[in-house]
Amino acid sequence: MRVTEVRVRYENRPHAANPIRDALQTLTGGGSVHVEIQTDDGLVGVSSSSFGRGDGAPRSLAVLIESELAPVVVGQDAAEIGAIIEALKVQTEYYGTFGLPTFGISAIDVALWDLLGKAHGVPTYRLWAPYRDRVPAYAMVGWSNYSLDELKQVAVKAVEQGFRGVKMKVAASTLDEDVERISAVQAEVGDGVRVMVDANQVLTLDDAVLYASVFADLGVYWFEEPLRADDIRGYAELKQRSLTPIATGENLYSAREFRELFEQRGVDIVQPDLRRAGGPTEIRAIGGLAGAYGIPYASHGGGPAALSLLMSVPTATWLETGLRSSERSFPLLEDGCALAPTGAGFAWE
Template identity: 35%
Template sequence: MTASFLDLTSATETSSVNESHFAALRRGEASTDSISSVKLSLVSLPLAAPISDAKVLTGRQKPLLDIAFLFAEIRTEAGFEGVGYSYSKRAGGPGQYVHAKEIAEELLGEDPNDIQRLWTKLVWAGASVGRSGLSTQAVAAIDIALWDLKAKRAGLPLAKLLGAHRDSVQCYNTSGGYLSMSIDEVLDNTRASVERGIGGIKIKVGQPDTKIDLKRVQAIREALGDEFPMMVDANQQWNRSTAIRMGRALEDYGLTWIEEPLDAYDSEGHADLARELATPIATGEMLTSVAEHWDLIRNRSVDFMQPDAPRVGGITPFLKIMSLGEQARIRMAPHFAMEIHLHLAAAYEIDPWVEHFEWLEPLFNEKLEISGGRMIVPNRPGLGFSLSEQAREWALETETFGEAQD
């Protein structure tokens, strides 16, 4: 069939619009730099001893022996460099690394300042495997590196680039309170954390025998005193009836929050607990998208939301979660990744907490300062950390895309 004049005109106009659209996406006069190389590394961080929480005691997972990290190091023609990371526990780390390698070349020649556009570009490059979960966790390492680079270009700590509400954040320790540790070990770790200046202590619960949980909570509360901030974490292993019974039994201990009492995706159950219990409810660390966090927020399922920047896809989506949380007046306590979350928590309007894990310290040349129960925002540009030689020795695989500069 012969095309009509109107059909040909429409096709010509559509082609012109498409060309104009793609021209708008190309680098223009406002671009100030371009990405010259992307270096990816798969790093395995060994733990000093196997770690178990309630997921191990219920047979759903094996003890944690090491943590896989995906590091991204991005360099530009102007000589700036940014470092970011994502991670996975027990499984998924190699998958993140492979996916990042598949999309890394999409960055070459791009202006590193256009972070939101680059995040969208990378997510769509791998959209066949979804826009949450492992695929966006691979993007997270790159996104975080771009934010690190942008803050370094500005000569500012990331918290200051975003606009800080405070120069230090309340911090609590988790790594000393696992179920694989005896009560005496947890007490020793608690004393060491308090002496170091940590401002709160979280211990794991979720034993098949709930009386053991209560005995451990009682011992730690007595050691800390009535006023010292204390949290417990059930790692999603209670059902709704157990959670309400345990929540009521724990009311007398003055806990700052009960964490992950139910399955991470049970927003309705968490909302019921938040209404029924005086103790605040915290959850969110296992969620991998802005939409999943919005479900928690709009249903009033949490008193403390606990997003994880590497898990949700980086700092770019994390900032959207922060905006939603501030609008709903929900407090925040980001999960793990303290080098990243310290800056984000400092930029959150409502006084937050940040989680301390000394496990991560060997990965970096710099250490975060803790004083008076708070973690201090470093005055170094960007995130304020650089990879240690030990981290590079732990690298299982490394690959560079583009031309690395000396």
């Protein structure tokens, strides 16, 4: 099962009239990059990765995959995924594997695992010794640019669609306004729905401690990424001083960075991002570390590949996704849980 071709294309996302916003950034532009890996027996593995804030970002990633990564993959045994990923890390070492190259490696990795699942005629997660076939799901719906009424309406819609939790952005204005918005959402969704909050790295340690204390009184389920992602020592101190569980990890790269976070006891809920962490191969190692340290694991972002990984992580707790566009759209929910993909590879049905 030799790789004969790697095809790459990209597309830009139309600019929204009212772009979504958090405390750190306004998400305009960007788009997605799509990869197809074909083998000599006719199988094709695919991946699709949302990428970037600017219009040039998707093209930049597509060019890197096509010019730097694809030549390394062509001719390789598609089943030897670990060896291919290590070769890609060597290929990108000269200019730094973390950052843009990791997004490219992740896209290749997802397509290879999709292909391997198809080769065996099973959902890929079945190849990973799964622990479960479903996981609780929450919807990231509470962007900072939403008015209070818009925020309440979208949170209620998420609950009506069957989600067990909702997440909203904080720290874009004042703590008092955050309290008002959180309290309003909690009143709308009711006691049985978890409310998570995300500060997107903008707070100092002292401010984060203050926010965490206030959020604890409100019963916030977790406080996500209050500090810079690379401030591991800061997270270790914050976790000791916080009465609200601390979540982070979406902006870390590789199992080595997550190992340092775990060793420093800097997190209550870890949240690897499929694209930045390094793809399924690297995330399976991160999931094993989370299990060894007894740290709950929640995805950053959704999609069939992220959901599949949650099936095989011992301490998996939550899938993050957005609102569903229809009753048959991803993910399928049952009693607040996202059901594992049922199609071959990462095809979710």
